[in-house]
Amino acid sequence: MTDILVLGAGYTGTTAAIRAAVKTRRTGGRVTLVNASTRFTERLRLHQTAAGERLTDYPLDEVVAGTGIDFVQGRVARLDVERREVTLQGGRVLGYDKLVYALGTVTDAAVPGVSEHAYAYDDYRQAVRLAERLDTLEEGTVVVAGGGLTGVESAAELAEARPHLRVVLLTRGRPGSMMGEQARAYLDAALDRLGVEVRSGVEITKVLPDAVEPAGGELIHSDATLWTTGTRGLPLAEASGLTADARGRIVVDSALRSVSHPDVYAVGDAAAVSQRFGVMHGTCQGGIPTGLHAADSLADTLRGKTPKPFRFGYFHQPLSLGRKDAVIQFTRPDDSPRRWYLKGRAAVAYKETVSGSPLPTYKLLKRGLVPAWVFSLTAGR
Known part of the structure; x- marks a missing residue:
């Protein structure tokens, strides 16, 4: 068996865990997903929560049900990349053969107060x-x-x-x-x-x-x-000895493996992913494809194949303006604006589609029916 440990169950981590479970099922992969909360958080909708709207509660054990994934609730306290061990608050230690780091970023609190x-x-x-x-x-x-x-x-x-x-x-x-x-x-x-x-x-x-x-x-x-002025990676990554950039994000190669510790894959906001236009910035639009690609790279490696390089281009900037209005800016692959944009009711419908619950898509992903390129077109910010 190959023990695959996924840290973080946001959009990107959950995607990576389900994809890895499906892709490594026949090669002896055993996936464990760790998250501080038992609840799947729709981070794209936290502004609605702040405004007082009650959103649907999705228990993570139900989200990953039927995949064979072992869900563990716990907050990561320490990562030892040399011993390949993760220590949770409370002292529980989890070992791994391959690690997918999807713990995202936190608010940059450099300003006093x-x-x-x-x-x-x-x-x-x-x-x-x-x-x-x-x-x-x-x-x-x-x-x-x-x-x-x-x-x-x-x-x-x-x-x-x-x-x-x-x-x-x-x-x-x-x-x-x-x-x-x-x-x-x-x-x-x-x-x-x-x-x-x-x-x-x-x-x-x-x-x-x-x-x-x-x-x-x-x-x-x-x-x-x-x-909401900016984010940075958790101190955990740098403290473990993983090579990180100035914002604390793990620097990865074209297969999304850590450049210093190739048994560690980093995805989503937690990764510094270089493309032809520069380093990707943190969005769900770009994050979910990294989760899919990391799982595919990991599966290819276990089968003795050479992973394909990750390629990504931005498509849109969806922006809600309350519940009744929105504006969508379509972009070039480097995220610079094109001439086209949507506004008003059409933009609201578009935004709700791309930022809707990922649960229906996860059901398809469990069955191996969703190719990676779909997410680059349908994932929201």
């Missing part, structure tokens, strides 16, 4: 905590830091769901700056319609319990601050 006073989307519980905080406010100000897709989606969702609150979006540049001019104009109009107060050119230097401090400006009052 972020860890203590800001909310983030590092897990489902943090989004629930933000919703619970907002439930206590009859009036007040919510500050959303970061004008990327996550920040814009959150500001729009909160403004629509909680119109009695003032929502302020703070960003260094223009919201949705990666989109084309027409899509950005539509985005700006939507934020204005929802009453979101946008302040561009703002660099936050400190987060306080009831305010944020911009560089060279007066304090901005905040009853709740949501931090």
